[in-house]
Amino acid sequence: MVAMELSAKQIHLVCLPTGAFYDLDSPVPWHSNDDTVIRNATATPNTSSELWQLSAMNPAKRLETLDAVQGARWRIDGSDSQGTQFHIVPLFMRNPTPNRIDVHIPSQDRHPPQLRIALGSAWAFCLRDARVATLGLSRHLVRALEYWTAEVGEDTIERQWSDAPFGSRIIVDSVRADPRQMKCKLIRDFESERQMLSLTALQSMWSFPLAAYPSTIDISQMTLLYQVHDTISLVTLPGCLSKNKVVFKSTVNDVKYLYHELKLLLSMPGHPNIMPKPLCLVTGRDRYGGDDKLFGFILPYYPRENLANAVSFRERDGTLHLRDQTRWARQITATLKSINASPARFYSELKADNLLLDADDNIVFIDFEQMGNWITYSAPEIHYVEFCACLAKSHLVPEEMRSRYKDLLQSLVPEQAASHIYDNPRDGYYGVWNHLTTQEQEAAEVYSLGKTLWCIFEGCADTRNSALKAFKVDKGVEFPAFNRTPPKLRDLILRCVKGNRDWELDRVEVIRIGDKIVPRQQVRSAIGVTEEDAIAAAKMMWQRRVKEMELFLEAKLQWRAGIRTPTVRDILGFPDRPSLDEVLNELRLEENRSR
Known part of the structure; x- marks a missing residue:
């Protein structure tokens, strides 16, 4: 058997703490909605008939071509949901509205084995x-959409697209060698619009004067150019408003976070390193006869790469200079201080991927939903609570353990009533962060800052080659190894991330190599890797992390109770991280030395 391929079904084994409870003797991979399909896809063939069904010689399993479709009527711009959701643009429509309609396909384990590889x-x-568009899977999917369009008719699909509720879906029932057999259907989904409120309703909650609100534009007046991300559409507005591309910020999930971000953008004072206030608000008709609903807002478009890609490209090309690195580091730290003093009060999503560069090569902060961060950037006092919440809710965890984690979670973060509809909370919806003291929030920001500084000074897009996202340049160096960071800043970075548990890279751990998940130790020793090896290593990794989580959270409870021994302090780490002021002073000194 070959090494473990990346697949959406593996998310709860490789990327979440539920991997600690994986049953190694289970004959069926986790989290299938249809165990029969998975068994059939992974079972060893026993008869000549079964072998023929899997054989590449079988005409039914042969692909005619994986060349790009010439004159295609559809374009794929990106993907999400671990490769089961694809962002598309209908090229045959003259002015397609940005209705956030994606194509959804079955997870990789449901693709026939030979096709999955091809x-x-x-x-x-x-x-x-956009690199996803070069995959054979994407080209094959475009071909299936072409056949569907030819069968149904362009005019019919355009009418369906224009009239579909925001966030509707095109469902592809299967992935087959013959794209003509891949049945497509546009499914009308009303959930996103159900969560939306009118601008009038939002204004009644917020105390801003009317002059604080930008003008509005109906979503039907915008033309979709590119679907860059699940929340970012590049659009054009009517000529009188803008002749250039702008960003339409929206979401099809948890609209309440979008409204919270809008509230912060409207209330925060202007800052050269923070995304400016929206250019206008995007509304659309209420299908039930009420006031027009708020679908999102328009932001300026920054065409340059984000900081994650910029540092990795420049490091590769030999154009990453210390004077730029220290300037960015100083701007990021100073801006964090400004955010903390603003109505936003904190910034929980700091990572190189969330920082843009403007035309003058200066930092611009984006994304103020105040949601969670990637685990590689998230402080242990944050992500260990999130681990605990995941284990407390998962049916993959034995009931006795699940009950234990529920009690532990309740003692740390009392459960709040979940609401799908925005209700104007003062501090947003990130309960884990909101239960930290002001000093603890700054310490958590400093942790994320430390990881971001490592990326800047090492010229890496991320602290490691993540299974969840492949950047344009994967690097061999991983945190906490240092190759090019100035010595004084190495010490600063390590102080920023006190409490980090990823010091020992040689411990059992799985990593991504290309499109495979492999145990780190076997990669280094050049031993042949099997899927069973990767599964066992993932389980061991998460067992270790869950034990560390339990140790940390018990120490956190002791700290809250006033038991602040050196041992507890050392486990937690956050009491000994430097303040933002201290970090900023050291960065200014380094910036002066680099001139």
Whole structure:
């Protein structure tokens, strides 16, 4: 058996703490909605008939071509949901509205084995941007959409697209060698619009004067150019408003976070390193006869790469200079201080991927939903609570253990009533962060800052080659190794991330190599890797992390109770991280030395 391919079904084994409870003797991989399909896809063939069904010589399993479709009527711009959701643009429509209609396909484990390899299905798991369009899977999917369009008719599909509720879906029932057999259907989904409120309703909640609100534009007046991300559409507005591309920020999931971000953008004072206030608000008709609903807002478009890609490209090309690195580091730290003093009060999503560069090569902060961060950037006092919440809710965890984690979670973060509809909370919806003291929130920001500084000074897009996202340049160096960071800043970074548990890279751990998940130790010793090896290593990794989580959270409870021994302090780490002021002073000194 070969190494473990990336697949959406592996998310709860490789990327979440539920992997600690994986049953190694289970004959069926986790989290299938149809165990029969998975068994059939993974079972060893026993008869000549079964072998023929899997054989590449079988005409039914042969692909005619994986060339790009010439004159295609559809374009794929990116993907999400571990390679099961694809962002599309209908090129045959003259002025397609940005209705956030994506194509959804079955997970990789449901693709026939021979096709899975030929199409590069596993790569779709970790590719999010336009590179996904070069995959055989994407070209095959475009071909299926072409046949569907020819069968149904362009005019019919355009009418369906224009009239579909925001966030509707095109469902592809299967992935087959013959794209004509891949049945497509546009499904009307009303859930996103149900969560939306009118601008009038939002204004009644917020105390801003009317002058604080930008003008509005109906979503039907905008033309979709590119679907860059699940929340970012590049659009054009009517000529009188803008002749250039702008960003339409929206979401099809948890609209309440979008409204919270809008509230912060409208209330925060202007800052050269923070995304400016929206240019206008996007509304659309209420299907039930009420006031027009707020679908999102328009932001300026920054065409340059984000900081994650910029540092990795420049490091590769030999154009990453210390004077730029120290300037960015100083701007990021100073801006964090400004955010903390603003109505936003904190910034929980700091990572190089969330920082843009403007035309003058200066930092611009984006994304103020105040949601969670990637685990590689998230402080242990944050992500260990999130681990505990995951284990407390998962049916994959034995009931006795689940009950224990529920009690532990309740003692740390009392459960709040979940609401799908925005209700104007003062501090947003990130309960884990909101239960930290002001000093603890700053310490958590400093942790994320430390990881971001490592990326900047090492010239890496991320602290490691993540299974969930492949950047344009994967690097051999991983945190906490240092190759090019100035010595004084190495010490600063390590102080920023006190409490980090990823010091020992040689411990059992799984990593992504290309489109495969492999145990780190076996990669280094050049031993042949099997899927069973990767599964066992993932389980061991998460067992270790869950034990560390339990140790940390018990120490956190002791700290809250006033038991602040040196041992407890050392486990937690956050009491000994430097303040933002201290970090900023050291960065200014380094910036002066680099001139």
